[in-house]
Amino acid sequence: MPRLRRVRGTVSRTGLVMRTPALQSKDVLAGLLFLFVGGIAFYTALDYSFGTVARMGPGFFPRVLAVVLMLFGLVTLARGLVSRDPVHGRWGWAPLALLVVAITAFGYLMERAGMIPALVVLFVTSAWAGHEFRMREVVVLTAVMCLMATAVFVWGLGLPYRLFVVPG
């Protein structure tokens, strides 16, 4: 009798078990990420002097850590190649991108346009990341939260933010 091997993967519509492609396996990706970050850290730390064990230079600890991180990355990668556990659920790239844009735009506009315009952009962009976008709700929410932010941060904590920056 042929021995059945336990294969992890997604079951296709025809009922066949499909082996998860390596690049969709969470451990493969995690391993690659650790290897990548460890590699960059090691390469960058080559510029800092290593010193000796008795007199550790600024490069000592980072290089040791980078090597350890790469080792853990290798182990994770190898295990991922064997087990092929897929990433759970879908990737939420769209909400992630919108939130990043919302936060970054806020930082950019804070000095250039003032707190209120920055917050308006933040609310409209991040609300877009949700499942439902109801214009009227977003307007009310933005207005209420702008007032609250002004009350807490500007009046309450006394932070020196201009609500609006008049260009010119």
Next chain:
Amino acid sequence: MLENLAMGFGVALSLTNLAYCLLGVTLGTLIGVLPGVGPLVTIAMLLPITFGLDPTAALIMLAGIYYGAQYGGSTTAILVNLPGETASVVTCIDGYQMARKGRAGPALAISAIGSFFAGCVGTLLIATFGPLLGEWALEFGAAEYFSLMLMGLVSAAVLAHGDMVKSLAMVVLGLLVGLVGADVNSGIDRFTFDVLELTDGIGFTVMAVGIFAVAEIVTNLEHRESREVFSREVGRLMPSREELVASIKPIIRGTGVGAFFGMLPGTGPSISAFSAYMLEKKIARDPDRFGRGAIEGVAAPEASNNAAAQTAFIPTLTLGIPGSATMALVLGALIIQGIQPGPQVMSSNPELFWGLIASMWIGNAMLVALNLPMVGLWVRLLTVPYRWLFPSIVMFCALGNYSLNNSPVDVYLCAGMGVLGYVLAKLECPPAPLILGYVLGPLMEENLRRALIISRGDPAVFVERPISLAFLVATALILAVMILPAMRRAKGEAGD
């Protein structure tokens, strides 16, 4: 000890500190009760608000936020079956069943009473053991500290939920992130990539908010929200006599279990709540009732996670070694306030240490006296749709980070950390070890360097000093205990 406690109460009962305690507890509950917002996100979000206060007030308020958020988390667990954090996962099991049977009120009350009792015991334990541990730790040299941190980090990684190798990798990643910025000893900028603002390192709130809050929001947005709220059925709060009597022993046992686990580095509330629940189930006369609304299944884990939440302050305050991600946030807040955590805190800042301990008790009392009667209001908050909540959380995160240095760079970095946090969450790499490593990174390097300077480069110093050796042996044991069963299982799989 009594003298010290009296002084602590003197500090904590001052009008301003009392007000900050109340504010923290209320804010913590308010935000913690919101669905999809756990204590970590709550603390990370509110952290910047406390930075303007003096250290004692800031810490008192943070502690208040912490209990408030935990309490709010149990409320969501019982009423919506939605654990705000891993510690209240267990409360969901029986708490939600009680709510479905119309006994949400008693479940909430027992959870508050159990937490209060555990809080009192926890406070006493801190007051007793904190100073002892602190005194002992005064004898620690650099080698002992290094080994202790190693033990703390390894046990935190090993005991975290999820894969051990990935958790350990996350610790190392966190240590590396912690090194970003100017090196104190050589003055060289490390990993700053010529960005001027990185010279001071990556800000603590930037990490906390990015890794926890932003990542969690995106994870929540992946799937549509669906929940069932028992908003009108909280009913009578007072538990019946039988329910009270049935809860007494579980509360005491839960407190014991929680107090023990809380003190160990890396365990914290979730493991304690789980162990307490399993213990109750094991010794119950009819274990079948568990999972169908057994009051013991609410009382024990709730007492346990609160006891652990309290005793977790012991290693954090006396040794400067946080046991959990939440404690790492508290520790980070201390460092930002200019206080170097460690055994010297008790002698150099006695009013801070004892004031905090006293305010812990006051905060717990406030939770029972003020928040329990207000449960109707909290329940109404549960119905706030997530689409209103998350943009507001984003606002607090962005504004909070901006307000630290009034610099947009912190805001950009926070967005970047959000991406990293989300990717790591998707790949099931636990974020808590990362934060712990990040907080301890610079300290660990400094102690390693110092130990090796003193020993003239002889690494044997770590095994020659008995206390350091004990920590290293404990680290090895923890690793062995976790690795051996995994290996045996792998062998078994290969054999059949």
